[in-house]
Amino acid sequence: MSFAFTPEEQLRVTLAQLAGIKLDPIGYVDLSTVIVVGTIYALQFIAVTYQLYNRNYPPLGVKNVPLMASLYFGGLAWFFGDLFTSGIVHLSHSPVLRSCKFTLIWLRACLGAYYVAAMFSLRCFSLYYVFYKGKAFKGTIVYVSVGITVLSIALFGIISTVIPTHLTTHYEPLIDMCNTNRNYIIAVVVVVWSIASFTAVMSWRMRNVPFCFNERIEMFTSFVVLIIAGTLNTICLLGIKVYPASLGWRTGLVYANHASISIGYWVIMGEATYNCIFDREGYLQYWINTLKELDMERQYAYNVDNEITLNLVEYTDPTSTMVNDGPTHNSD
DSSP states (O other): OOOSOOHHHHHHHHHHHHTTOOOOOOOHHHHHHHHHHHHHHHHHHHHHHHHHHTTTSHHHHTTOHHHHHHHHHHHHHHHHHHHHHTTSSOOTTOTTTTOHIIIIIIIIIIIIIIHHHHHHHHHHHHHIIIIITOOOOSTHHHHHHHHHHHHHHHHHHHHHHHSOGGGSEEEETTTTEEEEOHHHHHHHHHHHHHHHHHHHHHHHHTTTOOOSSSHHHHHHHHHHHHHHHHHHHHIIIIISTTGGGOHHHHHHHHHHHHHHHHHHHHHHHHHHHHHHHHSHHHHHHHHHHHHHHTTOTTTTTOOTTOOOOSSOOOOOOTTSOOOTTOOOOOOO
16 A cells, blocks of 8 residues: 555546546655544554453443443544545555445444444433433443444445445545445534534533543533534535545544544543553542542442442432542552
8 A cells, every 4th residue: 555656646646636626645644644543543543452451440340331442442443444535545445445335334423423422422422321310321222222222333334335426425436435425424423413402401401510630521522522523424424525635624624533432532541540550559549538528439330249230320419519520549
């Protein structure tokens, strides 16, 4: 896969110009985008592996490590989908990459943007279900919420795959890109914005509900991530004519998408992961003491045997007196 300005690439630029498209050739700026974002995902894979291995560490366990790990893999799928459908790499040399229904519908839309948005929203929903509705987020509600999410993504992908390509997306050999029907783009954008709106409603309803640690910041960050990614993708996909032809737009969107995902992930997982590595026992004791001080052991399913469930499971009256988001941790 070449990033040099070859005669073939010169021909592609010329043909695009004849079609009325100003095409920036694929080059080393695109390569650097692949390397930088790919390196971030490679390093994050090490962290995800560590988190899964230590998922029984109580401060990590309440973050629902399996769900967050699946969010990471959703981001990775989105990254590959972005590379193959945003003009970052050549598609002509691989029949797999020329299969736009696979790269755009499944990697970028369904397993990428749709799934990532849904996982951030599901994390917010778990907080809403416990702290606002006062119900245990375990058992049936977990299976139903996850099942509906996965089923809706699968149905969207299957329906998109079986309908004619002129209604969804197809490979355009003239410019070596996927050409996507505008109405289909609108449908995908509407789905993502619907998820963001659902997250916004839950966040607003919980604006006065007290939390123990950083859940309010996590909730707000999830919402901001969806808004930023949704806004930038809407602008590029619907407001910019053939945005993959522009070096600035295509690389900028890739960086923005995956910086947003990474920031959202680490706002949720960062503190617990850092302390699991560098202050495991001290932070655990602080964590336990904070729960006892604010009388919130039941919300976090922490019991006298130092065991936790997969997520928050109980509730106390949000009108009770307690300090929002808990005291500040001092490792000393």
